[in-house]
Amino acid sequence: MSPTVLITGASQGIGKATAILFAQNGYNLVLASRRVEILTATAQEVQALGQKVLSISCDVKDPQQVANLANKALAEYGSIDVLVNNAGIYSSGTVEDFSLEDWHQTIDTNLWGYIHTIHALLPAMIAKGSGTIVNVISIGGKVPIPYLVPYSTSKFALAGLTDAMHSELKPKNIHVCGVYPSVIKSSLMERAIFRGKDAQDIEARRNQLNQVLSTPVVEKPEDVAKAIWDGVKNQRSEVLVGSAKLSTVAYSLFPGLMQWVFRQGFKQKT
Template sequence: MAKTVLITGASQGSGKATALLFARNGYDVVLAARQPDRLETVAQEIQSLGRSALAISTDMGDFQQVQTLVNKALQTFGNIDILINNAGICLTAPMEKTSLSDWQKIMDTNFWGYVYAIQAILPHFLERNTGTIINVGSIGGKMPLPQMTAYCASKYAITGLTESLRLELFPKGIQVCAVHPGVINSNFMERAMFRGGDESETEARRQQMSKLLESSWVSKPEDIANAIWDAVQNKRSEVVVGPTFLATEAYRLFPGLMQWVMSQNVK
């Protein structure tokens, strides 16, 4: 019987790359995201690889939709072996330009979406005394980033959630891992939000991010997919992807220096 993986944010970028990688390695795949057309396209690609795929349009910030997602997945495949929490959005904005609505939106997706998925699937894992939870975090969950307070708050929350949950679930046979990418060169700009004092400042932030995405050290979706596969196969507790490791290690070792360096770019 084939193993089954449930992946959120699976319609594009690293979520899609991860879905295809697991399918190539013999997994059936449950795909969740908000855009049904893109999800169906990914499902067809998986089916062309000879694996089964179930695409379910889901707003991860809505617990009832998430519960329905998990219920349908279990009804279809019987078991879920791996949950990969990957859905997320990015917000670049100074605190004074970050509205409460912005905060609500980013926390609903980046934090509560993960909590809802874990809450919905955990009884199944506990009943079987096995299962794997992969939470895709960010460099912003390992070190602060200028002009990204709300985003970093959501990702630091994921770091705390993952590390605490690992301690709780390890004795029960359930693996919990964090995979921390840096900037990913995918469809990132479609989901990113920018705020500034006026339109020109907002556009400047957007252009700055677009330029950053052209850098040679930016990760590709396949890099994140491979890191997730590594985490599952080798039961890793944490994987920091690519050059992001150098930045997070520098911050761990020299936090004061790194904060000073980053503060020089704040305007």
């Protein structure tokens, strides 16, 4: 019987690349995303690889929708062997310009969205006596990044959640892995929050991210998918993707210098 993976944020980018890779390795899939039309297209593409696919519209911020996702997935397959938490949102701007709604949007998606899926699926994994949970985090959960404060807050929280769960659940044969990419050439712009002093500042932040995403050296969703597969196959507790390794090492050696570099890189108007 084929193992089953459930992937959130699965309609495009990292989620789609991960779905394709797992299908190529014999997994049946549960794909979850808010955008039904794109999710359906992705499901059809994955289905063409010969694996069974269940696609479910779900906003991970809503625990009831996540409970429905888990119930349908378990009813269809009986168990979920791997959960890949990937749905997320990027937020850029000066910390004082973020509204409470911005904070909630970021943390409710990036942190609570992961908690909701874990809460819904972990009991079945424990009852089965096995399972793997992969949390796609960010270099922003290893290195504090100015002008991305709500985003970095959510990612540091995810890093703590992942490490603590790894320690607690290992004796129960539940493997927990954190995957840490840097900026990825994906659909990040579509769900990003930009805030600033004025419209010009906001537009400058938007253009800045666009320029970074268009750089040839920026990693691709397929690079993160391979890291996720590595974490699952080799039972790694964490996997740093590409340039995230360099950023982490540089920050550990030269924290003051790296803080200055990030401030210069991410600030716009003073």
